[in-house]
Amino acid sequence: MDLPITDLVVFVVYMTAIIAFGVSFSFRKRTPKDYTTGGGRLPSWAIGMSIFATFVSSISFLALPGNAYLSNWNGFVFSLSIPIAAWVAVKYFVPLYRKIKSESAYYYLETRFGPWARTYASICYLLTQLARMGAILYLLALPMNALFGWDISTIIISTGVSVIIYAMLGGIEAVVWTDAIQGIVLIAGALVCVSVVLFSMPEGPQQVIKVANEANKFSLGSFDFDFTSSTFWMILVYGLFINLQNFGIDQSYVQRYLSAKNEREAVRSTWFGSLLYIPVSLLFFFIGTALFSYYQVYPELLPEDLKVGASADKVFPYFIVTGLPKGITGLLIASIFAAGMSTVSTSVNSSATVLLSDFYKKYINKSASDKQAMGVLFLTSFVMGGASIVVGLAFNGVSSALDAWWALSSIFSGGILGLFLLGLIAKHVSGKMAGIGVLVGVLAISWMSLSPWLLTGTGMEDYQNTLHTNLTIVLGTVTIFVVGFVASNLVFLKLKTEEK
Known part of the structure; x- marks a missing residue:
């Protein structure tokens, strides 16, 4: 499938601008603190948008619609636990990290239980981030595969290399500011997608609700107290624990708390980013449900190979390529790509910070100079980025990237x-x-x-x-x-x- 010249121009211009913007931060004179926490001078609204964008990334933008298209809204129950987790974070964790003033989230465990606890937590975090980055790289490859028919493995490798360069050069400031831009563009793009689907139905927007309701697509899952399957209560309990982990002890979030000017700004950004995700995740689930209704009414528009359950994650990318107006397709694909790259760069940056603080400075060179520390940050960014490519290749072929990511993050935690x-x-x-x-x-x-x-x-x-x-x-x-x-x-x- 060939990309119309309008979409191609939009895609190239947008991607070039975002990458150039991120790389531009590398020309500033920076210390390791600037690289990992932005010197503690970033505004709360930008940090909040970055927290939101970290949640969204390509996992939400592609996997949530795929999950809703394949089944129902059971996965949305995950979002309902976020306010509780965010409250615990701003009440206990944000003040804790601002007080101890360590760039590592896991330094606290050493003060309580000894060095072993810090090392154990750091290893678990690094494994979780590898799984996360791999899932994102795989999901980034889906739109391009649907667009050009290119090999998914080739896309993962080439994208991963690009992200490594971006992550190594940008630092946390580039991550936060590009995330803020991507968050706005992604929300706008999602609203455009919903509008196109709703007003493409022969009987109008209400037909989406009618068809989906008949197929029980709005179900939040069984309310039985059964924890052997994806019931409402199982997802709620899982969501509470994983979100407590995200907001409370995830290095990616802790670095954002430390990037704020003061504790009040850190709390404000946490509430903003977390609460914004709830309606947006609902929007993503609705997109998947709307696409189900759309292709029930227009089954001839969906290729046979995408009608099987294993291809659910590819349905939304296919619609982006074939169902959106010219120009919007290029912008949406570019924004998904750039958002995913920003999110991966966040994980690369936070993983490099952990490797520097919890391993290099702890066990190898306790009195490392700024120059040595920056060298370690660059090297570990490269290593983690390369490892994420390998994990991304392993994701190729899974029936649901969202379910696979949830399972791996649960284990590696x-x-x-x-x-x-x-x-x-x-x-x-x-x-x-x-x-x-x-x-x-x-x-x-x-x-x-x-x-x-x-x-x-x-x-x-x-x-x-x-x-x-x-x-x-x-x-x-x-x-x-x-x-x-x-x-x-x-x-x-x-x-x-x-x-x-």
Whole structure:
């Protein structure tokens, strides 16, 4: 499929401008602090838009419509937990990070439980970011595959290389400001898509609602208290824990809290970015549902290979290419591309910060100069970007990138939210007792993740995990907290008894 000259011009101009804007920040004289936190001088509205854009990226813009097209609005329940998570973050976590003034989110764990806790959390974070970047690179490849028929693997590799250059040169200031621009463009693009679909229906916009309602597309899922499948309650509980992790202990967000001018600005940006995501995610789910109705009415417009469930993530990109007015297609594809690149660059930047602070300065060179630190930031950005390309290639062929990302993020989280909560709530828990909690938590996570494969065909199927994969983060978090808390209290009671 050839791209009309109008769309091609829009695409090239927009992408060139965004990349040039991001790279322009590299010409400023910067210290490692400028590179990782923007020197603590960024405005709250820009940080808030950046938090929102980090949530959206290409995962939301492409995977949420694909998820709604394939099933229903069950995934939207995830967004309903965001206000609770945001409240906890602004109440406890934002003041904590502003107070300790470390560029690493995981420095706090060292102050509470020792160096092992910081290293464990950092490794879990890096694994989660690799999964996230891989999912985004894969989803970025879908529109171009639908547009030109280019090989998805080739697109992932070429895009990944471009992102590495962008992330290495831009720093956090470039990430925040480009995110702010992308957030505005993405919302506008989504509204245009919805409008085109609604007013393309032969019986008018109401036909979208009618067709979708008949297919039960607006369902939020079963309200049974069943945690073995994607029920309303399972997604709500999962969303609460994963969003607490996002807003409370994710390095990408912590760096934004530190980029604000003061604590009040950091709190304001957190509320703005988190609450904005709720109606926008609803808009994305509606796009997927509207596309379902659209292609039910016009089935001849959808190729046969996109009518199977495994291709749900490709339906929206196909509509962008074939169903939008000239010029809008190029702008929307460019904005999706640039937003995804900005989000990946965020993960690359935050991962490089963790590697510098929690590994290089901690174990290799404690008195590194600014020049050495900048060199490490550039090198680790390159390494993490390259690794993300490999993960992106592994995503190729999954039936739902959203479900795959949710499952991986749940597993790789390692229950570190439980370790943070243990440190904040249970002040008397020692590092040794927290370590016991982590050990048991890792065993629980391993059982949740591996038992369905390892025990199948062994006669021990009764011992397999039957809970939904997404609950891995829930079980890991709760196990670490409860075991660490109980172990500490048992030791405390034993000591009291011996004193008597």
